[in-house]
Amino acid sequence: MNRLAVYCGSSPGADPAFAAAARALGIEMARRGIGLVYGGGRLGLMGIVADAVLSAGGEAYGVIPQALIDLEVAHTGLTELHVVQTMHERKARMTDLTDAFVALPGGIGTLDELFEAWSWNALGYHAKPFALLNVGGFWDNLVELMDHVMESGFMSPARRAQLLVASDIGEAIDKLDAAAGAERRMVW
Template sequence: MQRLAVYCGSNHGADPAYLDAARALGREMAARDIGLVYGGGRLGLMGAIADEILAAGGEAHGVIPEALINLELAHSGLTELHVVATMHERKAKMTELCDAFACLPGGIGTLDELFEAWSWNALGYHSKPLALINVRGYWDALVTLMDHITAQGFVSPARRAQLIVAESAGDTIDGLDRAIDAAEDGMVW
């Protein structure tokens, strides 16, 4: 994996563990020479992961809609900042630039990004794997909901299995790497 798109909050959230997890992911990515693709902001978990990967000598590629440059306070020290017109263009550009997706804790924007990437995968627009970094059980309710949706027949077990759930940065990257390798070997991940 050369680049990982990370979806996450533009604030730190209520638990300091979320910020710790963002920083740990940035360090782990830099140590493995994996570039960051993210929303381009300098605040919250978004800014923390970018700062961490840059401080460790890694690359950070941001993608931000023009309307959010001032709202999310675009990060000025990135390897590359792509300014786009719309949120849709942001998600499309992030998908183009990455090899896989990971979600740290976040809100409705993070969920929107995750579900659009997963939907695009289901429609065959890409075959890139997705993972939730389940910091202190943050995503437990979503995992339960997805299991319920699957049990009710609206998502196939194979599609549900595509969403990797991991507890740490290292486990997340390892799981995504395994999924990429399986896809390259012609296996459904």
């Protein structure tokens, strides 16, 4: 795995463990030579993970809509900053630039990005794996909901199994790295 897209909050969240995890993820990515692909912001967990990657000698590729640059939230010290016009273009460019996806804690934007990556995988637009980094149990309720969706007959067990979950950074990266090498086609 050469590059990992990280979806996460544009705020640091209420629990200091979220920022600590973002920092540790960035450092571990740089240590392993994995470039960061992310939303290009300087605020919140997004800025923390980018700063950690860069401080540890890694590469950070941001993708940001012009409207957010106009609001002065873009990170100006990245390896590359790709400017797009829409959020749809942002997600498509991030998908093109990455080998896998991981979600740290975040809000509706993080969920939107995660579910779009999953949907695009289901439709065969890409075969890239995705995972939740379950910091302090943040994603427990979402995992439970996805199990409920599967048990209710709206998702196959194989599709549900695609959503990798790890509470440890090394475990998350290892799972994604292993899955990135295994292309698989699945049906709902």
